[in-house]
Amino acid sequence: MAVCTVYTAQSLNSSCSISTPSKSHLGFHQKQVIFFTKRSTNKSRNTTNHVITCSASDAEKTVVIGLAADSGCGKSTFMRRLTSVFGGAAEPPKGGNPDSNTLISDMTTVICLDDYHSLDRTGRKEKGVTALDPRANDFDLMYEQVKAIKDGVAVDKPIYNHVSGLLDPPEVIKPPKILVIEGLHPMYDERVRDLLDFSIYLDISNEVKFAWKIQRDMAERGHSLESIKASIEARKPDFDAYIDPQKQYADAVIEVLPTQLIPDDNEGKVLRVRLIMKEGVKNFNPVYLFDEGSTISWIPCGRKLTCSYPGIKFTYGPDTYFGNEVSVLEMDGQFDRLDELIYVESHLSNLSSKFYGEVTQQMLKHADFPGSNNGTGFFQTIVGLKIRDLYEQIVASRAGAPVTAAKA
Ligand SMILES: Nc1ncnc2c1ncn2[C@@H]1O[C@H](COP(=O)(O)OP(=O)(O)OP(=O)(O)O)[C@@H](O)[C@H]1O
Ligand SMILES: O=C(CO)[C@H](O)[C@H](O)COP(=O)(O)O
16 A cells, blocks of 8 residues: 655545654745645544645556656657557646646656756856766655645656756646656666566667767757767766666666677668567566567568668577566667558557557657667557556556555
C-alpha cells in the first residue's frame, strides 16, 4: 500500500498518522493537499500544522516510467512516439511558463529531470561542474516529488529554463495515469530508481551522437563544428561517470551503433540498432523473432521487402547484459518503403499491439520523425506499445487485487 506525505493539517482519518514537518521545502501543492484531505475524511480532527501521512489507494497510483539518455539522443522524439501510442498529442501546461519542459497528454505527463538542476548555468560555471554532475542536481527533491506524484499528490515542481539558464518559479504537476521522468539521471539515485515501474536507456554510440548533434546544433541552433566538438569532449568524463552506468539498471536499452553492412562506414547514416530487453521483468515480455529463445539471423530483402544498398539484416537471440539475462533484437540497415514494414512486423511476436499492423501504422503516422526509416524509430515504437501493455497490466492487476490494509 502506498504512503503519501501531506503538508497541511485540518483533518485526519484512521489510516493517517501525524508527525512534525521536517522538510517544508518539498513543494507539495496545496490545492491537491486540500483535495486529498477531503477525500481522506474525517473521523477525528486535528488543528495543528503537522505532516499527515496517509495511505493512497493502490488503484490510483501513478505508473512511473524512467527514460535516460544524454542530451540530443532522441528522448523528445521517443516521447512523441510514446504519447502517440496512447492516442493524444502532448502539450506544455496550458497558460503556464512558455519555457516549461513538461508535456501533458490525456494519459501521460512527461517531466524533464533538468528541472531538478540545483545549480543554474552561472552556478555551474562558478563551481566548475557540468549539469551531468550529481552535485548540480537535487536528488532529494526529485525523489520526494516523484514519490508524491506516484502516491497521488500534486507537487510544485521547479522549472529549469533552457533559454535563460535560470531556475524559474515552479509549476504544478498533478498526478497523471502515467508519469514519464526523462533526462540525464532517472536511474542514478537508488530511491528514484526504486519508484520506476519500467526503465529505458537510449544508448547512442559516440560516433552517432556526434553526427546527430552536428546535424541539430549546426542546422537548428547555429553552433560551430568546433564548439560542438568542444562541448561533447567537455561532457564526456561526466557522461562516462554518471550517465552511462545507468544502462545496467534499464529494463530495455535501445543501443544505436554504426552499420556493419558497409565496411569502414564513416558517414553514420545507416545504423545498427539493438533492442536489449531484460528477462523476468514484471509485466514485460520481450519481443521475439520467429522462435522465442532461439538464435536467428534474417535478411528479409527480396520479394516482399524492397531494400536498396546496403540492405537490411535482423538478428535475434538470448544474451547477457551486465550480468542479467536479456533477449536482443537487432536491425542493421534502413527501410526503403515504410508501408512494407508490415512484412517485418508480421514475423515478430509479443509486440503487444492491439491489432495486426499497429506498429506499421504508428511508423507511417510519424514518417517525418527522425529515425523512421531505421531501427531507432521501429524499436521506439515497439517499446511504446510495451509500455502501454505494462500500464494496462498494472491497472488490471490492481483492479483484481484484494484491498490491502492501510499502513499508518
Ligand atoms: N532516431 C534518430 N535518427 C536520426 N537523428 C535523430 C534521431 N533521434 C534524434 N535525432 C537527432 O537528434 C536531435 C535531438 O533529438 P531529440 O530532440 O529527440 O533529443 P533529446 O534527447 O530530447 O535532446 P535534448 O535533451 O537536447 O532536448 C534531433 O533533432 C535529430 O537531429
Ligand atoms: O545536459 C543537458 C540536459 O538537457 C543540458 O545541457 C543541461 O540541462 C543544461 O542545460 P543548458 O545547456 O541549457 O544550460
